Amino acid sequence: MLDPSQKKAVEHYGKPLLLVAGAGSGKTRTLVHKIEHLISVRGLNPSRILVVTFTRKAANEIRERILKTVGASLEWVETFHSFGLKVIKQDHKLLGISKDFTLLEDDDRDNLLKKILRFKGSDEVSLERLKSYISKKREDLIEETDPLLEELYMEYEKLLISQNLLDFSSILYLTLKAFRENPRWRESFDFILVDEFQDTNTVQYEMLKSIAKDKICVVGDPNQCIYEWRYARPDNILRFVEDFRPDVIKLEYNYRSQAYIIRIANAILSASKAAWKDLVPVLKPTRSESHRPVVRRFLKEEEEAKWISQEIKKLRAYYPYEQMAILVRVTYVTDYIEKALFQEGIPYRVVGAVKFFERAEIKDALSFLRFLANPKDSLSFERLLKVSRLKLTQRQMDLILGMSGNNLLEKSLMALKHLPQEKAIGLHNLLKTLSKHRGDNYHQTLEAILQEVGFETYLEENYTNFTERLENIKELMRFLKERWERGISLEDLLAEVDLLADVDDKGRGVSIMTVHSSKGLEFPVVFLPRLEEGIFPHEKALEDERQLEEERRLFYVAITRAKDMLYLTYTRGSNRKPSSFLSDIPKDLLDLSAFKRKTSYMPELRSVKTLKEGQLVKHKEFGLGRIISLQEEKARVDFGSFVKTIYLGFLEPVE
């Protein structure tokens, strides 16, 4: 069941361990077996084992599996953020923050930052620049300061503290602070396991370093680090080697994909120049070769989408829709694909497009609960004022919010006398409703409040597709009811909402998702459309070596999601070039049968390889030869006993 290296990793104990491996080599499986082993063989206390995963979904799967196999319920299976939230709650006094803080979502944080920029009149600073400055300080722990940006950052920090708010990056930052100031944390865990270690950023690495002793196992594949743009540091693996002097175990067998796919994945990586290259073994397939991955070219997006949907229909004879996925580099390319699937009557789900809890109507409704949980939260208060149909002007809104101090509910009563009678009555009623419904049952509370403020009418007045939005609200109510019945507190519920990644996960049908969100998943059939320069690799990477390396890793992740069938397609509109990654794949690994009649495919693929006159080349049938002359897509080659004109695509340069 486990191969010898996997078994060795499971049983390893007593020293730090670095488990490094390629895609599909059973890292997750080994990690789970290791936890089981720690509990049932080593007798460790499950509540003193910390497991850190990259997604909440992975955390839930591990928790459930351990409960099922060894009957133990793990207390600490966390993402870095959920771990941080628990720590901050326990150590809030030490950190000088109140326990009932509100988590600020990204767009609310952006609004707050925009306000600061407006207020400070800092026209020359863009929102993006300020955000990146804050991230660098908090996630990359960069010390140096820029006076202007620092002032804006301090202002932001002040606002967060005064309104009892936390944003995502401050969670990790504060957690690290708690770890450094409270030695108890270093004694809290008997074993620490970290999955997807390659995606840790500096602050996350420092968090681990400050609580881990020798009982730590990190699992990672630096070739799958795809979050460098979010400050992930794939070379944390090298830091780990230096700081912890771990034993290193490598997993080299891939159990997921048929051999052609593995050989393609290896070819993609062989062009990488990463510093950790030697740490990661070259993947060895355990499955034999079956279908060569198919390459297809189309003139237009519509044609590509149509072909994919027809191919899916054919494959349906062998695979259920759920086992097929279309992975895209950027979401805007899904438009045509969705239409084509829809027209063919193929069920599909778009994973993580607009996440459920990020939809406007859901945020509108939840603003009431957020405010009841934290009456200092002015952003939620502002949002609920808008939702409550009081038709306040911006000035009246500012007046109310300006009057508000710590407890917005009490303070905004003071604004009543400054408002026109009708609006004052409206606001008064709203405040009454809010104070009346501060009971515990958040499900009933929200239902009652939404009823009283006329939320349905608000949706109707403000959104064209309000029936769909109403459906979402019903879904939200079902969710709240279920959580309430499970005894989850409002505070924990709101934290959960903030951390929920893909709620849209339960649908059936073909999955459409970004390559980023496909990480850790596997599908028997994978389509990779729009493999074009500027799309994949992304245009931002075309002139930047480091980003291009990350795109390459992303392409590697995409390919290695496929178990049996892989389709690589692109379109050839004006100014479009096929992805340069395609040229890194040796042609004998691909099914290029569609190009037999349209030989122009080959030079496109080969366009990045420069063949020169006088160069030594190899042809599959004719063997070694030397190029005499070049004419567009063909070359005249001297093979010794004869000379032939050959399409460039059939020639391999010989160094």
Ligand SMILES: Nc1ncnc2c1ncn2[C@@H]1O[C@H](COP(=O)(O)OP(=O)(O)OP(=O)(O)O)[C@@H](O)[C@H]1O
């Ligand atoms: N020893 C084994 N024998 C047979 N199958 C295995 C073995 N180990 C892993 N597998 C299978 O290989 C596949 C990949 O395993 P897993 O998802 O754990 O890999 P991973 O290394 O986490 O992959 P990735 O990093 O690409 O997401 C799974 O289908 C798993 O069941």
